[in-house]
Amino acid sequence: MDSRQRYQILLNTINQYNTGDIGITRVAYTNEEQACTQEFMRMCKAAGLESRIDECGNVIARREGRIKGLPPVIMGSHLDTVYQAGKYDGVVGVTAALEVIKRLNEKGIETDHPIEIISFACEESARFGISTLGSKAMTGSFDKEKVRYLKDRNGVTLEEALSLCAFDIDSVENADRKGENIKAFLELHVEQGPVLENEHKKIGIVTGIAAPVRFSIKIIGTPAHSGTTPMNMRNDALLGASEIVLELEKAALNEQNYGTVATVGVLDIQSGAMNVVPGEVEVKVDIRGTSLESRQRVLDHLNRTIESVGRNRNLEIISEEIISEEPVLLSNEIIESIQTICNEQDISYKLMPSGAGHDAMNMVKLCPTGMIFVPSFHGLSHHPDEYTDLDDILLGIDILEKVIIHYSKKDSILHGNK
Secondary structure, eight states: OOHHHHHHHHHHHHHTOOOSSSSBOOOTTSHHHHHHHHHHHHHHHHTTOEEEEOTTSOEEEEEOOSSTTOOOEEEEEEOOOOTTBOSOTTHHHHHHHHHHHHHHHHHTOOOSSOEEEEEESOOSOTTTSOOOHHHHHHTTOOOHHHHTTOBOTTSOBHHHHHHHTTOOGGGGGGGOOTTSOOOEEEEEEEOOSSHHHHTTOSEEEEEEEOEEEEEEEEEEOOOEETTTSOGGGOOOHHHHHHHHHHHHHHHHHTTGGGTOEEEEEEEEETTOOTTEEOOEEEEEEEEEESOHHHHHHHHHHHHHHHHHHHHHHTOEEEEEEEEEOOOEEOOHHHHHHHHHHHHHTTOOEEEEEESSOOTHHHHTTTSOEEEEEEOOGGGOOSSTTOOOOHHHHHHHHHHHHHHHHHHTSTTOOOOOOO
């Protein structure tokens, strides 16, 4: 069996763990996800790996190195999905890592450093509204009191969900690996966007991972009858919201060179009716980028717009920050290593930021970290029609294999993430 057939079987085996009729649903800490995790551990054992599950549900599978005491080189991603997902997000990274191990075994390559595969638990926020729980636990940033009582759509708390999988939320802190020496972490992932496909590039070399600042903005005007209130006597909350949204777009467009983006994904008219001038509107704003300065310029423009719209339209506007996270930059040395491989193999690539969050953004706290993107058809992700061509995945695995072999040599040196 060649690598192509072997990998396709591996991908298909993982994706048979599914519930529902549309797409793939394998949500964190459910029976389907846990069964999939056990299947993956069986696959790892068959490839000669020793595997364990830590206190948060992360699978850690290890191939020992030739020289005892050297820090591991790690690769991985996640197996959980959103509701009605596709077959590739996260899964490609985990299965690609196992395929790299199978190739090393097949070629009889014994590395100096040990190599680990991690399948991170609860990367997706679909169930509890918070993402990358497994890598947060591994990097010492799991706040159990903040997340303990988060509930899913059925009212099950995170604490209860963990307990049903035989995990104790009060023991999750034991998954922390901050005191451990780790040489590098690599994650292969589908792009989840249209850039590589549109620019006809085969590989994305991720330079940094954007982080969001999010706001809930309430615009309060005066509800009024649509037929009896003259246009010049209205305090229309929706028109104020519309002006804010358009100005936010303008501010983000001015920051295109930095890759900063801004989105209004929620616009809610309170007690809306066709014959009523909107009296109260809530919008939810997501601004994200890898440059804090650029992101701040968009935010500053938003705040100035809120002030002027409130004054000019006689509206009360209340802005509340929901979350603010720090973007991360990935290892320049790993980026350069991937570039070298692509150049040597005459593979087209693009240096690019990731607008989506990944476990890699937490692993930066532990070790030099890199990410490789492969194209997504039409940029679709978190959708049943998500698709990445098998040849593109295999090319990504080829590059991942070469990077892993390089950094698993004793004389290869990494200095940090900057």
